[in-house]
Amino acid sequence: MNNKVTTVSLSGKTQYMLNNLSGRSFSQKELPYEVNKSKIYIMNHIIFPLVSRQWKKLQENLYCLDNIKKKIDTFYHYYKNDDLFIYREIINALEVILSEHMQLEELEKSVYGSSKDLSTMIYKTALVKLKPEYEIYDIIFGRPLRSKNEEYKQYIIDEIQHLLTSSDITFDKIRIFLTNKYSIS
Incomplete structure (x- = not known):
């Protein structure tokens, strides 16, 4: 028995979606709410802090990465969406970047010391690049x-x-x- 559900989108176009017991959408136009929620979480807690160099926030979120990776792997296995693979690779890259940053901070502490005295204050600037x-x-x-x-x-x-x-x-x-x-x- 092949039941169809007809829906009308805001664009006015009729969309046909098959009913199924698996819960998986056959239309492939939209990802489920949980997948979109995970993608938004990654954007808000990983990508935006990385771009704005909020290292403290990234270190705090480091402990959540294993759960996020498991979710993304499960969603990718089920939905085969290439975006999910890219998000997984972004998380892997973040782990490497964060590890390197933490090692650099430890090196700076050992070289410059960890005191906040005026004599040891160092101002970091962004690298100046030429054309x-x-x-x-x-x-x-x-x-x-x-x-x-x-x-x-x-x-x-x-x-x-x-x-x-x-x-x-x-x-x-x-x-x-x-x-x-x-x-x-």
Whole structure:
């Protein structure tokens, strides 16, 4: 017996969904509430704190990751949704990043000490990055020394900018091209 349920969405289109006893949706258009709830939890408690560098919050949520991974694995096994696989990989990456961050904090404590005295206060800033063409120039040719009045060679910068617009470009291709063109060993 094949029972159908006809529903009308807010868009006005009729959707046909088969009734089944498994509870699994055959329409594959929407994931169940529990899956969406888990995805929202991951966004709010893992991804957003990671992007905003809220390390304390991430460390507090570290203990919940095993349960989240089990849920995601169960949902992925059942629904075969690629988003769930990506969320699982994000959680794995978070564990590695958080472990590295905690090791770095321990290293900083051992190097700089853990006291909050004025004499040991250190201010951390974000890494200052140059435009990609200048970063590549620095890696291949070295940074120009201001003490010797050296400057970036604009024609090489322009060449790097042009190479960066290629669709299949890699750093190695740029390095090989520039070293061959400008005879650098």
